[in-house]
Amino acid sequence: xxxxxxxxxxxxxxxxxxxxxxxxxxxxxxxxxxxxxxxxxxxxxxxxxxxxxxxxxxxxxxxxxxxxxxxxxxxxxxxxxxxxxxxxxxxxxxxxxxxxxxxxxxxxxxxxxxxxxxxxxxxxxxxxxxxxxxxxxxxxxxxxxxxxxxxxxxxxxxxxxxxxxxxxxxxxxxxxxxxxxxxxxxxxxxxxxxxxxxxxxxxxxxxxxxxxxxxxxxxxxxxxxxxxxxxxxxxxxxxxxxxxxxxxxxxxxxxxxxxxxxxxxxxxxxxxxxxxxxxxxxxxxxxxxxxxxxxxxxxxxxxxxxxxxxxxxxxxxxxxxxxxxxxxxxxxxxxxxxxxxxxxxxxxxxxxxxxxxxxxxxxxxxxxxxxxxxxxxxxxxxxxxxxxxxxxxxxxxxxxxxxxxxxxxxxxxxxxxxxxxxxxxxxxxxxxxxxxxxxxxxxxxxxxxxxxxxxxxxxxxxxxxxxxxxxxxxxxxxxxxxxxxxxxxxxxxxxxxxxxxxxxxxxxxxxxxxxxxxxxxxxxxxxxxxxxxxxxxxxxxxxxxxxxxxxxxxxxxxxxxxxxxxxxxxxxxxxxxxxxxx
Numbered sequence: 001x002x003x004x005x006x007x008x009x010x011x012x013x014x015x016x017x018x019x020x021x022x023x024x025x026x027x028x029x030x031x032x033x034x035x036x037x038x039x040x041x042x043x044x045x046x047x048x049x050x051x052x053x054x055x056x057x058x059x060x061x062x063x064x065x066x067x068x069x070x071x072x073x074x075x076x077x078x079x080x081x082x083x084x085x086x087x088x089x090x091x092x093x094x095x096x097x098x099x100x101x102x103x104x105x106x107x108x109x110x111x112x113x114x115x116x117x118x119x120x121x122x123x124x125x126x127x128x129x130x131x132x133x134x135x136x137x138x139x140x141x142x143x144x145x146x147x148x149x150x151x152x153x154x155x156x157x158x159x160x161x162x163x164x165x166x167x168x169x170x171x172x173x174x175x176x177x178x179x180x181x182x183x184x185x186x187x188x189x190x191x192x193x194x195x196x197x198x199x200x201x202x203x204x205x206x207x208x209x210x211x212x213x214x215x216x217x218x219x220x221x222x223x224x225x226x227x228x229x230x231x232x233x234x235x236x237x238x239x240x241x242x243x244x245x246x247x248x249x250x251x252x253x254x255x256x257x258x259x260x261x262x263x264x265x266x267x268x269x270x271x272x273x274x275x276x277x278x279x280x281x282x283x284x285x286x287x288x289x290x291x292x293x294x295x296x297x298x299x300x301x302x303x304x305x306x307x308x309x310x311x312x313x314x315x316x317x318x319x320x321x322x323x324x325x326x327x328x329x330x331x332x333x334x335x336x337x338x339x340x341x342x343x344x345x346x347x348x349x350x351x352x353x354x355x356x357x358x359x360x361x362x363x364x365x366x367x368x369x370x371x372x373x374x375x376x377x378x379x380x381x382x383x384x385x386x387x388x389x390x391x392x393x394x395x396x397x398x399x400x401x402x403x404x405x406x407x408x409x410x411x412x413x414x415x416x417x418x419x420x421x422x423x424x425x426x427x428x429x430x431x432x433x434x435x436x437x438x439x440x441x442x443x444x445x446x447x448x449x450x451x452x453x454x455x456x457x458x459x460x461x462x463x464x465x466x467x468x469x470x471x472x473x474x475x476x477x478x479x480x481x482x483x484x485x486x487x488x489x490x491x492x493x494x495x496x497x498x499x500x501x502x503x504x505x506x507x508x509x510x511x512x513x514x515x516x517x518x519x520x521x522x523x524x525x526x527x528x529x530x531x532x533x534x535x536x537x538x539x540x541x542x543x544x545x546x547x548x549x550x551x552x553x554x555x556x557x558x559x560x561x562x563x564x565x566x567x568x569x570x571x572x573x574x575x576x577x578x579x580x581x582x
Contacts, residue, residue: 001072002220003043004238007033009081012092015103016084031060031359038546040165047073059544060359090116099147099489122148157195158240159486161516166240167199173218179211186259190319192556194486194519198241200259208246215244251284253304258282264324272312285311320559339559342552344571347376349446350479350539355400356381357389359544363407368545370418376574378421378446379404385427385435386452394440397424401443419574421445425479430454432468441474446581450479455492462494467502476581477537480513480520496525500532509569510534514554515541526561536563537570
């Protein structure tokens with residue numbers, strides 16, 4: 001049983017407990033499910049090596065949930081889950097992924113209309129059966145329809161965060177077979193796009209037949225779609241399609257370039273190659289004119305990607321930029337920016353703890369961040385208007401500040417330069433007010449603000465609301481500015497250029513949220529921010545120690561937005577960062 005299958009069952013159990021208003025359990029099961037999805041290895045492998053002790057080492061997994069996982073791994077079934085599902089036999093995870101639909105809504109829809117699946121929900125919404133239910137109405141039905149349409153438009157693709165551990169595990173297993181000399185993943189995955197359709201793997205091998213046999217016989221292969229000596233296709237049990245191509249060493253650079261750039265990027269490169277007298281393909285770079293009498297047709301050796309771009313008289317283009325959005329012209333004129341590098345970010349400025357809806361204590365998160373090489377983190381628990389998270393009021397914030405002072409003293413005693421900063425994720429209320437008094441916010445090192453309500457305001461109203469908040473002297477960062485959830489919630493609508501001008505005028509940084517469900521800002525908006533001279537921060541929005549590892553997703557998103565290190569404030573040492581915000 002894969003991590004994704006286990007996580008789905010735990011998420012459904014969280015929903016079933018929420019339907020019954022059972023306290024604490026819904027959040028506990030949800031946290032455990034997210035932790036299992038984020039694992040670098042399969043829970044099955046952890047259990048085989050370490051038994052129950054290994055399962056208890058997974059963040060958020062206590063004794064009861066560990067026993068559930070053990071039962072699933074041993075028998076492929078979970079009696080408690082089957083009992084719950086028998087009472088309300090619905091596809092809870094899929095239904096609850098629709099905007100406007102939560103577990104309690106699912107319960108009502110099942111009991112009143114017999115809705116079990118997303119297909120059932122769509123039929124009922126289209127026939128206007130939902131609006132007449134108590135507590136729903138026209139507005140609720142329209143919201144559900146909009147959510148269904150949005151999900152349909154996003155279907156067939158996986159979020160980068162969901163795919164990343166799967167691909168990491170896949171590459172690890174392929175390399176363990178010792179039949180590949182080189183192995184690289186290309187396509188939208190290598191470009192680090194927000195969503196991925198399928199996975200393109202490229203390899204070299206002196207034993208291609210053996211390599212392909214090893215590939216199609218991986219243990220989680222559901223279907224072998226094609227099995228050849230140079231190309232094979234499989235579908236994994238989680239639905240992800242993986243294509244493997246074996247190429248020659250001499251063609252490695254051309255093939256890797258071809259299977260990394262998107263269609264528009266590659267078409268433009270081929271046209272440039274033709275203008276220079278070459279034919280560019282995944283098989284190499286060859287003259288497109290016949291050789292002179294008695295001569296030999298000679299190609300250009302392109303065993304690295306750098307040689308491909310050099311032969312076309314341009315700078316090397318980083319994979320994240322290969323989408324035909326001006327990168328080719330910039331490479332030709334030597335104007336490509338030096339993008340922020342992976343690992344340049346020194347500290348994480350949005351971290352939630354168990355003071356609100358996080359899984360870990362301040363100290364646990366600080367220790368985990370320090371071990372990951374971070375120099376500082378900022379604790380930014382939610383504030384009181386977001387009641388569902390147990391948001392902090394002024395009194396609790398002041399108490400948390402004292403706790404952080406004690407921990408920083410402890411780090412100094414241990415001769416550590418690591419620093420915990422005091423912060424908060426403050427709610428922007430409907431008219432741009434903040435839900436915490438400014439005299440308390442002034443005591444924090446960093447104040448982040450965000451929108452968690454009234455998402456459907458008009459663009460003009462939302463723009464005014466945001467600008468009013470960013471104009472307050474205490475505000476430093478605008479967290480996840482468009483409030484989107486990839487494939488689940490559309491971005492809020494506002495005048496982005498106007499907000500950029502307000503951010504610059506007030507020295508407010510915009511966040512590039514690295515959480516793979518958000519990746520907010522979108523890369524096109526990051527590029528606009530950079531061009532407008534607005535500073536950025538890259539944060540994980542961590543709710544557990546495991547989430548702290550998300551930082552590279554944000555760095556990738558910033559690279560896709562043409563951001564350089566100078567624009568990312570938390571690539572600076574803590575003293576410089578605080579000087580900027582002061």
